[in-house]
Amino acid sequence: DPPLDFYDDGLNESIFPDLPPLRHGHPDVHLRDGILAGHALADPDAEPAFFVADLSQVYAQHLRWRACLPQIQPFYAVKCNPDPYVLRLLAALGTGFDCASNGEISQVLAVGGIDPSRIIFANPCKAVSFVRNAARQRVDLMTFDNADELYKIARAHPRAQLVIRILTDDTKSLCQLGIKFGAPLATVPGLLAKASELGLAVVGVSFHVGSGCYDPSVYTDAIARARMAFDMGADAGYRFTLLDVGGGFEDTHFEQAASFLSDAIDMHFPDRGEIKIIAEPGRFYVSKAFNLATNIIARRAPLTDAAVDGAADQPAVMYYINDGVYGAFNCILFDHQVVHPYVLSMGGSFHIAAGEPLHTSSVWGPTCDSIDCVCPMAQLPRALRVGDWLGFPNMGAYTVCAASMFNGFQVSKVVYTTGSFRAAEVRGILAKFAEDIRVLEARDV
Numbered sequence: 001d002p003p004l005d006f007y008d009d010g011l012n013e014s015i016f017p018d019l020p021p022l023r024h025g026h027p028d029v030h031l032r033d034g035i036l037a038g039h040a041l042a043d044p045d046a047e048p049a050f051f052v053a054d055l056s057q058v059y060a061q062h063l064r065w066r067a068c069l070p071q072i073q074p075f076y077a078v079k080c081n082p083d084p085y086v087l088r089l090l091a092a093l094g095t096g097f098d099c100a101s102n103g104e105i106s107q108v109l110a111v112g113g114i115d116p117s118r119i120i121f122a123n124p125c126k127a128v129s130f131v132r133n134a135a136r137q138r139v140d141l142m143t144f145d146n147a148d149e150l151y152k153i154a155r156a157h158p159r160a161q162l163v164i165r166i167l168t169d170d171t172k173s174l175c176q177l178g179i180k181f182g183a184p185l186a187t188v189p190g191l192l193a194k195a196s197e198l199g200l201a202v203v204g205v206s207f208h209v210g211s212g213c214y215d216p217s218v219y220t221d222a223i224a225r226a227r228m229a230f231d232m233g234a235d236a237g238y239r240f241t242l243l244d245v246g247g248g249f250e251d252t253h254f255e256q257a258a259s260f261l262s263d264a265i266d267m268h269f270p271d272r273g274e275i276k277i278i279a280e281p282g283r284f285y286v287s288k289a290f291n292l293a294t295n296i297i298a299r300r301a302p303l304t305d306a307a308v309d310g311a312a313d314q315p316a317v318m319y320y321i322n323d324g325v326y327g328a329f330n331c332i333l334f335d336h337q338v339v340h341p342y343v344l345s346m347g348g349s350f351h352i353a354a355g356e357p358l359h360t361s362s363v364w365g366p367t368c369d370s371i372d373c374v375c376p377m378a379q380l381p382r383a384l385r386v387g388d389w390l391g392f393p394n395m396g397a398y399t400v401c402a403a404s405m406f407n408g409f410q411v412s413k414v415v416y417t418t419g420s421f422r423a424a425e426v427r428g429i430l431a432k433f434a435e436d437i438r439v440l441e442a443r444d445v
């Protein structure tokens, strides 16, 4: 077959002129085409690894959110993946945004058409200059969990609308946040008294059960604690109107989490007429939407007795691929992920024969550091060679955003597709949003 020109096959759509083209079709097609394009670059040892982002998966997760938690407005946690298309799609769908820094606030506002009231500055420990910048940008909603933060805010952003972040049980999560953030309930009355003394407006309560929560029953206790904090607010003379249930939502436990949350909210906030409820989901929205294709750049047998003896529980082959823990797979170190490769091509072919014998292998990143191990144990076919491709699913959360260029390796680029689930709807939503921004910008001029 003549090689496809991956970057210009006539299917591109430039809905946002400053972004890479948005492609039609199923992500698997783009994984395959991207691989072919790599070969077409005529440098068979240097095909770059690349992500394929399926925006329809982000849309699907949003519909799932709306079906299960219609009373909770998601404020997408930008830190999880500040991808420009993801931000635009979510902006078009009407979500808010959880930002942790000046940089994230700028990124969200630079999209255009997003009012600063759709941002919560959900970092309880901010540099004063960041608080001042938030005031300048008219980002008023922000969290705190300590008294110094109150002094800073009183000085740099006295009009802020404050949300007290309380400590809740995070022991059932991959990434525990309570060792760093969250006011224990016992400290809440004192903090609210200080806020009141400084003349600050505290408008609500937030918590975070930890990122990647695998036992969503913890939301029940967290909501009970938030209720207590609401009552402490009333004692301090505040009338809270915002409940922020944070992030932690995990794809496989989402429906269960929604059910625990909804029941607890109904129990502890039965008459919640004027209370707005928001959340800060990150990984739930993007994890499934990104696949990573990596090229096997080297292969060797480990020179251990076990490998020579062919012991079943020891890797018999080491594969080296062109992205690693200093790049997209930083999620292994920082986000406690275990990743699982699948075979995209074998012996240069996309036809993967069923029943191909597997052997225990290890998969390594491209840098010269031995910590750069992607999978210490993976079952992979014997027929894999240098030049073949391995795919990795669920690579959208806490991956590309924290990738470095250590050792001079490039951060893997993203190819975008509207995917196969209601693709026309996704394109329509983005096109309308782009048009709305153009109208707004024209009006500003």
Ligand code: PLP
Residues within 6 Å of the ligand: 077, 079, 080, 098, 122, 123, 177, 208, 210, 211, 212, 213, 246, 247, 248, 249, 280, 281, 282, 283, 284
């Ligand atoms: N909100 C805050 C304040 C966070 O720190 C995080 C993650 O660290 C999130 C939301 C997103 O969490 P998740 O991706 O688990 O939904």
